[in-house]
Amino acid sequence: MSTSILSLKSVTMRFGGVTALNDVTFDVKEKEILGLIGPNGAGKTTVFNVITGVYHITSGSIDLQGKSISGMKRYKITKGGIARTFQNIRLWGDMTALENVMTATDTHKRSGLVGGLFGSPVSRREEKRDKKRAQELLDFIGIGEYADRLARNLPYGVQRRLEIARALGTEPKLILLDEPAAGFNPAEKVELAKVIRKIRDAGYTILLIEHDMSLVMKVSDRVVVLDFGQKIADNTPQKVQDDPRVIEAYLGVPEDAS
Amino acid sequence: MINLRDKGAAIWENQGRFGRIGIALGAMTVAAALPFMGGTILNTPIADYESVLVYPIAMFVLMAIGLNIVIGKSGLLDLGYVAFFAIGAYTMGLLGTRTGLNTWEILPIGIAMAMFSGIILGVPALKLRGDYLAIITLGFGEIVRIVALNLGTLGRSEGIINIPTPPGIFGIEYRFDSHRIYYWTLLMLILLAIWMVRRLSVRRAGRAWESIRQDEDAAELLGVPTFKYKVWAFVLGASVGGAAGVFYASKTLFIAPDNFTLQISILILACVVFGGMGNIWGVILGAVILGYLPDRIRFISDARLLVFGLVLVIMMNLRPDGLLPRKKREKVLPNKEKP
Amino acid sequence: MIGNFLDQFWSLTFGGLSLGFIYILIALGYTMVYGVLRMINFANSEIFMVGTFATIIVIRDLFKFTQASEPATGLRLWLVLATALIFSMLVSGALSMLVEIVAYRRLRRMNSGVLAPLISAIGVSMVLAESVRILTDSRPVASPRAMEKKFIGQFFDAGIRIDNTIIVTSALILFAVLITFVNRTRMGKAIRAVSMNPNAARLMGINIDGVVSATFLVGGLMTGAAGFFYTLKYENTASNIGFELGIAAFTAAILGGIGNIKGAFYGGLALGLLETYASFFLGTQWKAVTVFVVLVLVLYTRPNGLFGEALTQTRA
Ligand SMILES: Nc1ncnc2c1ncn2[C@@H]1O[C@H](COP(=O)(O)OP(=O)(O)OP(=O)(O)O)[C@@H](O)[C@H]1O
Ligand SMILES: [Mg+2]
Numbered sequence: 016m017s018t019s020i021l022s023l024k025s026v027t028m029r030f031g032g033v034t035a036l037n038d039v040t041f042d043v044k045e046k047e048i049l050g051l052i053g054p055n056g057a058g059k060t061t062v063f064n065v066i067t068g069v070y071h072i073t074s075g076s077i078d079l080q081g082k083s084i085s086g087m088k089r090y091k092i093t094k095g096g097i098a099r100t101f102q103n104i105r106l107w108g109d110m111t112a113l114e115n116v117m118t119a120t121d122t123h124k125r126s127g128l129v130g131g132l133f134g135s136p137v138s139r140r141e142e143k144r145d146k147k148r149a150q151e152l153l154d155f156i157g158i159g160e161y162a163d164r165l166a167r168n169l170p171y172g173v174q175r176r177l178e179i180a181r182a183l184g185t186e187p188k189l190i191l192l193d194e195p196a197a198g199f200n201p202a203e204k205v206e207l208a209k210v211i212r213k214i215r216d217a218g219y220t221i222l223l224i225e226h227d228m229s230l231v232m233k234v235s236d237r238v239v240v241l242d243f244g245q246k247i248a249d250n251t252p253q254k255v256q257d258d259p260r261v262i263e264a265y266l267g268v269p270e271d272a273s
Numbered sequence: 274m275i276n277l278r279d280k281g282a283a284i285w286e287n288q289g290r291f292g293r294i295g296i297a298l299g300a301m302t303v304a305a306a307l308p309f310m311g312g313t314i315l316n317t318p319i320a321d322y323e324s325v326l327v328y329p330i331a332m333f334v335l336m337a338i339g340l341n342i343v344i345g346k347s348g349l350l351d352l353g354y355v356a357f358f359a360i361g362a363y364t365m366g367l368l369g370t371r372t373g374l375n376t377w378e379i380l381p382i383g384i385a386m387a388m389f390s391g392i393i394l395g396v397p398a399l400k401l402r403g404d405y406l407a408i409i410t411l412g413f414g415e416i417v418r419i420v421a422l423n424l425g426t427l428g429r430s431e432g433i434i435n436i437p438t439p440p441g442i443f444g445i446e447y448r449f450d451s452h453r454i455y456y457w458t459l460l461m462l463i464l465l466a467i468w469m470v471r472r473l474s475v476r477r478a479g480r481a482w483e484s485i486r487q488d489e490d491a492a493e494l495l496g497v498p499t500f501k502y503k504v505w506a507f508v509l510g511a512s513v514g515g516a517a518g519v520f521y522a523s524k525t526l527f528i529a530p531d532n533f534t535l536q537i538s539i540l541i542l543a544c545v546v547f548g549g550m551g552n553i554w555g556v557i558l559g560a561v562i563l564g565y566l567p568d569r570i571r572f573i574s575d576a577r578l579l580v581f582g583l584v585l586v587i588m589m590n591l592r593p594d595g596l597l598p599r600k601k602r603e604k605v606l607p608n609k610e611k612p
Numbered sequence: 613m614i615g616n617f618l619d620q621f622w623s624l625t626f627g628g629l630s631l632g633f634i635y636i637l638i639a640l641g642y643t644m645v646y647g648v649l650r651m652i653n654f655a656n657s658e659i660f661m662v663g664t665f666a667t668i669i670v671i672r673d674l675f676k677f678t679q680a681s682e683p684a685t686g687l688r689l690w691l692v693l694a695t696a697l698i699f700s701m702l703v704s705g706a707l708s709m710l711v712e713i714v715a716y717r718r719l720r721r722m723n724s725g726v727l728a729p730l731i732s733a734i735g736v737s738m739v740l741a742e743s744v745r746i747l748t749d750s751r752p753v754a755s756p757r758a759m760e761k762k763f764i765g766q767f768f769d770a771g772i773r774i775d776n777t778i779i780v781t782s783a784l785i786l787f788a789v790l791i792t793f794v795n796r797t798r799m800g801k802a803i804r805a806v807s808m809n810p811n812a813a814r815l816m817g818i819n820i821d822g823v824v825s826a827t828f829l830v831g832g833l834m835t836g837a838a839g840f841f842y843t844l845k846y847e848n849t850a851s852n853i854g855f856e857l858g859i860a861a862f863t864a865a866i867l868g869g870i871g872n873i874k875g876a877f878y879g880g881l882a883l884g885l886l887e888t889y890a891s892f893f894l895g896t897q898w899k900a901v902t903v904f905v906v907l908v909l910v911l912y913t914r915p916n917g918l919f920g921e922a923l924t925q926t927r928a
Contacts, residue, residue, distance in 0.1 A: 067494055093496035105491040107484050109599070118480040122496030128505050131476035132469060142476055185496045350730055397912045403726050404652045405911060412859055412904040423897050535855065539738055546731055579742035585735025589728045590718050 017045045020189055020220050021066070021097070026075035028058075028065055028244075035061040037244040038075070043189060048211065048221045050235035050252070052228070054264060057241040059224045060102055063191050067099050068092045079189075094122050096188035100178040100195060102224075108167030112158065112177050115166050116149035119184030149184060155217075156180040156210060172203055176210070189220045196227055208234050232256060240264065281554070281597075304460060308453040323452035327524060329540075329564035331459040332517055337544040337560040338466045338553060339513025344542070345551035345599070346474070347506040348486030349399070350407040352538055353414030356394075357387040357511040359533035361518020363421060366433035366528050376439035376523040380516060387515025388508045395507035399500060414538050422530040432529025436522050447523075455524050462520065463557075466513050470553055473509075482506055486551075536578050543581040546588050549595025558596055617892060622770030624888050630776040630845060632884020633783035637838035638861030639868070639876040640790065641708070641831035647807035647871045648827045651726065654733040655711045657858020658740035659704045659832055663839020664849035665744065666703040668755045670696040671843075677756035684758055692758050693844075697782070701836040708832025709825055711736050717821070737854070745851035752850035755843050779841045786837055787877060790830065794873065799826050807871065856900055860887065863907040869917030879917065 019042035028036040035058045043049050051059050064070050066077060068089040077085045084092050098119070106115055124145070130138035153159045156176050161169055166177060175195055182190050192211070196204050204227060211234050215221055225231045231238060232252040240248040240255060242264040248255050255261055288296065308323050316322045336358060343351045364383040368374050374382075398409045421427045428434075438447040439458070447454055473479055481502040484492035493499045522528050540563070548559020563584070567577040588595060617624075638660050645653040671677050675684075675692050684692050715736040719729045763771035794800040805813040806823045814820055842857070843849055864883040868875025883906065890902040910917065 069490070069494070089493045090496050090498050093494060098496075099494060101491070105488050107487040107491070109487055110480070110483055114480060114483075118484050118492070118497065119495045121477045121480060124477055126477070128473065128478040128502070131478055132472050134472070138476065181495060344727075348727055350727055352734065397908070401911055401915065404730060405915075407654075407730055408652060408859070408862060409908065409911065412907060415855065415859075416901055416904050419897070419900055539734065542731065542734070576742065576746060579739055579746065582735045582738030582742060586715060586732050586739065587735075589732035589735065593719075593724065593728050 017047075019043060020045045020080055021222075022078050023062075023066075024076045024078070026062075026065060026077060027073045028061055028070060029073045035244050036065065036072075036241075039241070039244070039246050040075075041239050041246060041249055043220060043222050044237075046215065046218065046220055047236045048215050048223060048234055050231040050238040051222060051224045051241065052226070052231055052238060053241035056243075058244040059241055060193055061244075062241070063099055063193055063222075063224070066092075066191065067097060090122075093185050093187075096186075097191065098182035098185040098187035098189075099191035100175075100182050100193055102193040102197070104174050104178060106166040106174055106177060106181070109165065111163050111165055112153060112169065112173075112180075113146070113149050113162040115177060115181050116152055116184040117145055119181045120145040120149055120186075122185045149180075152180045152183050153177075155213070156183075157206075171198060175199075176207075179210070179214075183214070183219070187219065189222065190214065192221060192223045192225075194224055194226060196225055196230055204230055228256075301460075301464070305457060308456055321452070323456065325565065325568050327452050327455045327459060328521070329568075330561055331456055331463065332521060333541065333544055333560040333564040334557050335459060335463050335466060335517045336514055336541045337548070337556045338463065338470060339510045339517070340541050341510075341545050341550065341553065341556045342470060342482075342513070343506050343510035345545055345549075345556065346470075346479070346486065347482040347503060348403070349503060349506060350403060351410045351507070351510065352407050352535075352542070353394075353410035353412070353417075354510070354514055354541055355533050355535065355537040356410075356414045356417040357391065357514030358518040358521070358537065359417050359421065360387045360390055361515035361520075362522040362528050362533070363427060363433070363518075364515075365519040365522035366428075366436050367426070369436045369523065370433060375437065376519065377442070379523075380519050383519035384512045384515045387511045387518070391508040391511030392504065395504050395511075399503045399507060411535070411538075414533075414535055418530045418533050418535075421533070428529070430530060432527065432532075433522075434527045436526045436528065438526065439523050449524075449526055455520075459520065462516060466516075467553060469509070478502065478505065539578070539585075540581055543584050545595075547584050547595060549597040549599060551599035552595070552597050555595050555597030555599075613893065617889075620770075620892070622768050624892055625885065626767075626770060626772060626776050628885040628888030629881065630779040630841070630884070631888060632864075632881040633780055634838045634841050634845070634857075634880075635861045635864040635884050636787065636877050636880030637783060637834045637841070638857060639865040639880050640787075640873065641835035641838075642862050642865045643868075643870055643873060643876045644803075644827050644831040644834075646865070647873075648803060648810075648824055649716070649720070649729075650871075651716075651729055652733075652862070653711070653828075653831070654730065655715060655737040655740065656708075656831065656835055657854035657861075658737045659708050659711065660835045660839050660842075660857055660861075661744065661849070661851065661854035662707055662740060663700040663704040663836035664843045664853065665753070665839075666700040666836065667696045667840045667843040668753060668849065670699050671758045672756050675758065677758050679754065679756050681756060683760040685760075689759055693778070696758075696843075697837060697840045700840040701833045704836025704839060705829045705832035707740075708828040708835065711832075712825060712828040716824075720824070741851055741854060748851055750851070752848050754848040757847060759844070775844050779845060783837070783841065786834065790834065791873065793830070799823070803827055803830075856903075859900070859907070860903045863903050863910070866907060866917055867910050872917070875917055 021043040024040050026036055026039045027034065051062060053059055065072050068087060072085055076083055079095055079097065084095060124141050126135055126138035126141055150159065150162055153162050156179055158173050158176050158180065161173055166174065169177065179192065179195060196207050199207060208230055211221060211223065223231065223235065235252050238250065238252050238255045239246060240261050247260045247264060248258045250258065285293065285296065307326055336354065340351065340354045343349050361383040364386045365376065365379050368379045368382065394413055398406050422430055438449055441447060445454055481497045484497055485499050485502060489499055544560035544563045545556050547563055548557065549555025563581065567573045567580065573580050638656065641656040641659065642653060645651065671692065674695065715732040716729050719732060759775065761773055761775050764774050764777060765772040794804060802818050802823050803826065805816065805818060806820060810820065860883060864879035865876050867882055868877065868879030886906065887899055887902055891899050894902065
């Protein structure tokens with residue numbers, strides 16, 4: 016097995032009386048697609064939120080390439096190599112698609128406000144380079160022709176994919192996708208599966224939350240299953256599907272086992 | 274609803290380089306020629322027309338551009354903007370009467386003082402949620418006035434008198450009644466501020482502010498150092514307010530705490546909101562209209578603040594984007610297919 | 613100085629307590645609205661200001677007291693006080709509901725974010741203050757004395773003044789009534805449900821508009837009562853008093869944890885006392901500065917107040 020890029024050790028997250036994550040431990044290995052599934056309210060999004068620093072974990076530890084990231088500022092975690100998309104789309108609606116991605120590419124710029132004000136050569140060069148890079152990312156995800164449209168006017172499916180392009184803009188090592196196929200029709204799902212593989216083949220590691228079982232099982236190398244904040248399985252897609260505990264968890268909420 | 278901003282932007286975009294330079298020069302010429310339109314329909318009944326051009330109009334425009342960086346660009350509600358104006362003015366008042374420094378030398382000091390207080394106030398306050406920022410800045414604006422009212426060195430309620438006019442440059446003399454000269458100087462400051470804002474808007478800082486205004490949490494999670502850019506917005510806004518203050522003191526030659534009430538903050542806020550938060554041309558238009566009309570129409574001038582309060586309520590409820598809203602249009606690229 | 617302070621300690625304390633109760637009532641206006649809308653009602657200070665004028669209208673115009681007239685006694689005194697209190701509460705309560713309709717309702721329905729309603733409320737606040745300023749010719753207005761301010765008792769060597777006593781007891785009663793209302797009545801429970809979780813409350817079939825209106829009404833009633841007590845104590849008012857009292861009361865609300873009704877109580881008391889003691893040492897002209905420093909310190913060090921909601925917390 017290859018080395019792990021992210022590891023959660025005994026992570027517990029409590030909100031007042033609610034224990035959203037209970038002693039969760041798993042690793043994400045380099046260049047893999049790890050599926051993260053579980054019934055509604057299982058704690059999947061909460062996993063993303065604690066990794067990206069939205070919430071501070073109650074106990075446990077989260078390491079990125081061996082270095083602890085719990086308690087770090089959010090934008091520094093992103094700069095450190097983790098980017099995410101949101102379950103409920105959170106683009107900057109008044110910016111164009113290209114500007115959305117460019118804002119993300121600013122993460123690693125050397126020049127800042129002063130350089131921009133006085134038009135320093137570094138700033139000019141970086142601006143030009145990142146504009147090109149942002150367009151490439153849009154093309155890569157397959158939405159290049161929407162570059163100059165305001166994000167808020169984009170069709171739903173394009174918005175979801177723009178979220179992915181934007182996350183890629185921060186040059187992450189690990190990208191967290193929160194239900195990227197939500198609301199997609201079967202054809203779009205097939206398309207998305209291709210995009211996800213393409214991203215992995217480009218050298219990124221992916222942690223994927225998805226409710227559509229056939230999609231997760233098809234693209235994932237490995238699947239972690241959460242139920243009521245606890246990890247109940249961590250195995251290959253085939254084995255997970257046959258795991259009685261997983262079947263039981265899903266039978267409790269049958270509409271999710273679509 | 275019609276979107277004048279988009280119409281204007283379309284005209285601008287369809288011009289070549291020379292067309293644009295022409296438009297810009299034309300606009301500047303018209304602005305610079307305003308003092309000569311004194312005898313015309315533009316005249317105001319109560320005040321000397323040329324002095325109205327300086328204050329409130331040009332001064333409001335300058336401050337509105339500054340406040341717009343904070344509220345329009347970054348979505349931070351600063352209700353104590355007058356504090357930075359006051360700090361600039363008192364810096365001019367103190368140094369101008371007690372040292373040999375002249376206005377041009379004090380200008381950078383006044384700007385620095387305003388920026389410094391922006392940091393002192395902003396660094397802790399910008400960690401809080403938006404509405405707490407509003408109340409802290411609101412309090413700060415009043416506190417600065419109360420301090421001026423009670424400190425002997427600042428002249429208490431009598432304020433500071435005999436502040437020097439700027440020394441002449443290039444053979445131009447600043448006499449207290451040569452309004453045109455002051456107006457043209459202010460115009461230069463305004464152009465400088467416009468240049469700064471436009472410059473910043475198109476690159477990293479502009480995107481950072483825009484993302485913060487629209488969804489701060491998402492911005493931070495996508496790598497924008499939100500706090501840093503909020504402080505920058507606050508401090509840059511303060512710098513413009515400080516510059517306006519220095520120049521104001523050097524024009525009126527006399528300042529007192531009464532010139533720096535909470536109402537000024539609200540007036541400037543109204544200019545920004547009326548014209549269109551986030552769009553510099555809208556903000557300028559708003560400041561010109563709200564600076565000019567109360568002097569032009571006699572019965573409003575008493576109830577100026579009442580009108581401005583109404584402007585805030587009505588605009589927010591009926592046209593929250595202002596007269597000239599921020600960018601709404603999308604570039605039409607001829608060589609690309611649109612589905 | 614310290615000796616003087618100790619000499620005057622109890623009389624300062626009584627004055628501070630009654631000021632504290634005035635703060636409590638205004639702070640309730642902020643806290644109630646904050647609870648349901650998660651927004652600072654910037655117009656609350658002006659609702660208070662209008663309440664002080666309502667009191668003067670009753671005393672001066674309804675009961676025809678003048679600066680030269682004899683203070684009332686006996687039954688007539690209680691009639692005057694009760695009428696003024698109730699009238700001020702009703703005026704402020706109604707005004708508060710109107711403010712909600714004009715400044716907030718439309719924007720709330722449009723889901724417009726925080727900036728727009730804040731600005732809109734600032735505008736309303738400006739309109740109120742300026743209308744009253746124009747009506748009063750920018751001058752402070754003195755309230756004729758309806759009640760002789762005699763001492764009704766002695767505590768150590770400080771006299772207990774009747775107006776302070778009335779303020780403290782009636783404010784306590786109002787506070788008790790409010791707590792009962794919030795905990796026992798249907799509407800009170802609905803208000804609490806909305807403050808805890810607006811979406812869940814909506815799903816449960818609670819009429820959010822009704823709840824918001826009721827909250828503004830209750831907040832306005834309390835704030836109006838504060839207007840009455842203020843006028844009783846200080847015997848004058850002006851169109852611009854809202855700012856100072858408003859920011860102090862808001863500080864009290866923050867001190868106790870905004871959104872928290874009991875917090876407003878302790879915060880108001882603490883601030884009333886603190887401000888009175890501080891004014892003794894520093895002079896009254898620094899009163900507003902003291903309050904502001906307290907506000908800043910609390911927000912920076914304990915943004916949740918003594919017990920309250922987390923203000924800096926965000927969600928993603
Ligand atoms: N900020 C919060 N405060 C309180 N409880 C929370 C918070 N965030 C999440 N929870 C709770 O944690 C649990 C897990 O929520 P989470 O959003 O992680 O579920 P999920 O697996 O992503 O579900 P879904 O498939 O519906 O997206 C839920 O019970 C939720 O109510
Ligand atoms: Mg989720």
